[in-house]
Amino acid sequence: MFELLKKSGGILGMNARNLEYVRPLNRRQAREIADNKLLAKRVLKKNDLPVPGLIAKIRTEEDLESFDWSTLPGSFALKPNRGFGGEGIVVVYGRKKGRDDAWVKANGSVITVDDLRAHIRNILDGSFSLTNTPDIAFFEERLKLLKLFKPYAYKGIPDIRVIVFNGIPIMAMLRLPTRQSDGKANLQQGAIGVGLDLATGTTTTAVLGKSHIIEHIPRTRLVLSGLKLPYWNEILRIAVESQRISGLGFLGADIALDRDRGPVILELNARPGLSIQVANLSGLKTRLNRVKGLKVRTTERGILLGKHLFGGEIEEEIEELSGRRVIGSTEKVKLIGKDGKEIEIEAKIDTGADSTSIDTALARELGFGDALSTFESRLGGQDVMKELSKEERQKLFSGIPDLADTVPVKSSHGTSYRPMVRIEFVMDTVTVPAKVSVIDRSGLEYPVIIGRKSLRKFLVDVNK
Amino acid sequence: MEYHPFIQFAAGEGVPMQTIALLLMLPLVATLVAFFRQVVGIKAFGIYTPSIVTFAFVAFDPKGFKYGIGIFLAVIFVGMVSRYILKPFRLLYLPRVAITLSLISFVMFAILIFGGYFQRTGLAAVSIFPLLIMITLAEKFVAVQIEKGNRVALLLAGETLVISLVGYALVSSSAVTLTMLVYPWLVLLAIPVNIMLGKWTGLRLVEYVRFYKILSKK
Numbered sequence: 001m002f003e004l005l006k007k008s009g010g011i012l013g014m015n016a017r018n019l020e021y022v023r024p025l026n027r028r029q030a031r032e033i034a035d036n037k038l039l040a041k042r043v044l045k046k047n048d049l050p051v052p053g054l055i056a057k058i059r060t061e062e063d064l065e066s067f068d069w070s071t072l073p074g075s076f077a078l079k080p081n082r083g084f085g086g087e088g089i090v091v092v093y094g095r096k097k098g099r100d101d102a103w104v105k106a107n108g109s110v111i112t113v114d115d116l117r118a119h120i121r122n123i124l125d126g127s128f129s130l131t132n133t134p135d136i137a138f139f140e141e142r143l144k145l146l147k148l149f150k151p152y153a154y155k156g157i158p159d160i161r162v163i164v165f166n167g168i169p170i171m172a173m174l175r176l177p178t179r180q181s182d183g184k185a186n187l188q189q190g191a192i193g194v195g196l197d198l199a200t201g202t203t204t205t206a207v208l209g210k211s212h213i214i215e216h217i218p219r220t221r222l223v224l225s226g227l228k229l230p231y232w233n234e235i236l237r238i239a240v241e242s243q244r245i246s247g248l249g250f251l252g253a254d255i256a257l258d259r260d261r262g263p264v265i266l267e268l269n270a271r272p273g274l275s276i277q278v279a280n281l282s283g284l285k286t287r288l289n290r291v292k293g294l295k296v297r298t299t300e301r302g303i304l305l306g307k308h309l310f311g312g313e314i315e316e317e318i319e320e321l322s323g324r325r326v327i328g329s330t331e332k333v334k335l336i337g338k339d340g341k342e343i344e345i346e347a348k349i350d351t352g353a354d355s356t357s358i359d360t361a362l363a364r365e366l367g368f369g370d371a372l373s374t375f376e377s378r379l380g381g382q383d384v385m386k387e388l389s390k391e392e393r394q395k396l397f398s399g400i401p402d403l404a405d406t407v408p409v410k411s412s413h414g415t416s417y418r419p420m421v422r423i424e425f426v427m428d429t430v431t432v433p434a435k436v437s438v439i440d441r442s443g444l445e446y447p448v449i450i451g452r453k454s455l456r457k458f459l460v461d462v463n464k
Numbered sequence: 465m466e467y468h469p470f471i472q473f474a475a476g477e478g479v480p481m482q483t484i485a486l487l488l489m490l491p492l493v494a495t496l497v498a499f500f501r502q503v504v505g506i507k508a509f510g511i512y513t514p515s516i517v518t519f520a521f522v523a524f525d526p527k528g529f530k531y532g533i534g535i536f537l538a539v540i541f542v543g544m545v546s547r548y549i550l551k552p553f554r555l556l557y558l559p560r561v562a563i564t565l566s567l568i569s570f571v572m573f574a575i576l577i578f579g580g581y582f583q584r585t586g587l588a589a590v591s592i593f594p595l596l597i598m599i600t601l602a603e604k605f606v607a608v609q610i611e612k613g614n615r616v617a618l619l620l621a622g623e624t625l626v627i628s629l630v631g632y633a634l635v636s637s638s639a640v641t642l643t644m645l646v647y648p649w650l651v652l653l654a655i656p657v658n659i660m661l662g663k664w665t666g667l668r669l670v671e672y673v674r675f676y677k678i679l680s681k682k
Contacts, residue, residue: 010678011667011671011675011678011679013665013666013667013668013671014505014668014671015502015664015665015666015667015668016665016666016667019663019665020665087611087612115554118554121556122556122557125556125557127557127610127611128611132607188612211674211675211677213677274671274674277675277678278674278675278677278678281677281678281681282678283675283678
């Protein structure tokens with residue numbers, strides 16, 4: 001029990017969330033933006049952040065009486081301005097055939113103007129508002145489901161919850177509506193929460209409702225992990241920006257992906273739920289503590305920090321399984337040349353090349369200047385070299401210090417010979433000894449390309 | 465053992481002994497509810513409802529457990545049933561609650577008559593106020609039911625019942641009552657204890673269960 005109590009440090013509980021984060025960091029003025037959806041919409045829009053379009057507002061009973069129902073489009077979402085936890089939201093998908101006073105809901109049931117009127121009265125009375133005080137109802141444009149999500153989401157639109165603290169995205173989760181949740185994406189109502197790898201926006205573990213871990217969508221064989229979300233950088237960007245604009249120090253931003261518009265901000269939460277920890281199998285408190293007090297000057301910096309500090313779970317898992325390091329299509333490498341000379345440089349990973357090659361100037365800097373000069377001086381013209389047998393060639397270049405080998409390079413001008421030297425390089429903490437060819441790459445973007453022979457200890461992820 | 469001079473003074477001035485005892489118990493019960501929320505993680509219907517239901521149970525003494533639980537369950541049951549009856553009418557909130565309260569009143573009436581018929585006069589003899597308190601419990605129940613659905617409403621009702629029963633056991637225990645009457649200053653402890661509870665940032669007991677998967681990882 002004591003052991004367990006000690007481990008609690010990593011998890012953010014309700015008490016700590018309220019006392020240490022929500023109360024001191026989300027001041028009243030900022031909370032007002034989160035609790036008042038119309039205000040949030042206005043403020044975010046003014047700052048050029050994408051939000052769903054507003055169709056109409058109904059503030060009073062008179063507004064309701066004089067409302068022209070024929071102005072409503074075929075599909076829309078009706079929301080209480082101060083609702084919370086997804087309560088009181090009605091979404092319709094199209095007009096009932098042959099009627100202009102009735103629409104069809106997610107579950108196929110029909111909702112008429114009279115039903116909507118009764119629902120709006122309940123909203124105006126404050127039945128769904130946080131404090132049961134009179135509220136405003138509004139119609140919002142319905143977002144269109146991304147094709148990618150079609151098999152995963154039951155009816156409604158999935159959304160992405162990003163927890164932002166101190167200008168840094170620290171945890172994220174994809175929320176999928178289910179039959180139980182009636183097409184809504186709130187975990188409290190039975191939606192599925194799927195953890196997201198912050199570095200790539202790829203799904204990891206999933207939780208149904210508040211704490212039940214699952215692998216598939218219930219009653220299907222659809223695996224929930226490994227789905228890569230599009231627009232990941234943009235999602236993180238608008239989440240972090242919305243924190244800056246709203247002034248909410250501890251923010252849960254809800255972002256949906258629209259088929260036509262891409263990421264749009266649905267809602268800002270001043271009291272984000274704690275189940276995101278179960279979906280990510282990771283505690284928020286550890287992460288909050290790690291970024292507390294960091295000075296984050298720009299949005300880009302915050303995103304980078306979040307990705308580096310808290311992302312890469314999937315990668316780690318792959319690395320653990322395969323015993324290899326996952327690298328991107330370009331990587332920083334440290335070249336170690338003669339007498340321990342070191343140079344750090346960006347290299348291109350090229351699985352199409354057999355061996356690794358470096359630029360001539362670079363080889364000189366690494367201490368192979370003499371070897372290269374001697375090599376060039378002994379090298380004859382193309383026609384001369386062509387005549388020589390393998391043995392004769394070896395004899396020609398033998399005795400040059402530091403020259404490891406020579407390699408024929410074929411090009412449109414015929415075959416030329418290049419020198420090879422032995423170096424070591426360090427990439428992603430792994431030290432690799434390599435025989436590299438020295439070629440003039442001065443006109444090319446990367447002075448170093450790493451080829452297959454040097455990549456045995458790595459896996460290449462082109463998304464990275 | 466003698467009552468504390470302050471209690472004797474108050475009693476001498478004509479304050480009924482039961483009133484004194486209950487007033488001293490209220491901070492205790494309220495602290496208990498706060499403890500259940502912050503440390504255990506049981507929510508119930510806020511702080512007012514479980515406290516007042518506790519005292520309603522006390523008022524049913526000496527058969528607080530039996531009648532208390534019985535009437536509590538009856539109220540919740542009627543609240544559930546009335547939701548299904550009233551659903552097709554699509555009523556606004558307050559009229560809907562008013563109808564539910566009326567239905568509960570009728571059922572209470574029936575229970576009392578029924579009790580009288582079977583010579584269970586103990587119930588019929590109970591003062592009306594604890595009954596009314598229990599009936600108003602329905603408002604809380606219906607409010608949660610509309611906003612969060614049946615499941616949550618039932619869960620919170622269950623939690624309220626548990627806290628009220630623990631509170632009832634505490635308040636009706638003669639040892640506890642006697643202690644409070646002999647050492648009434650003990651009641652002041654409620655303030656530091658609640659300050660501690662109010663600053664408590666550890667995980668709640670139910671959160672250990674909820675986050676078990678993360679805690680047991682590695």
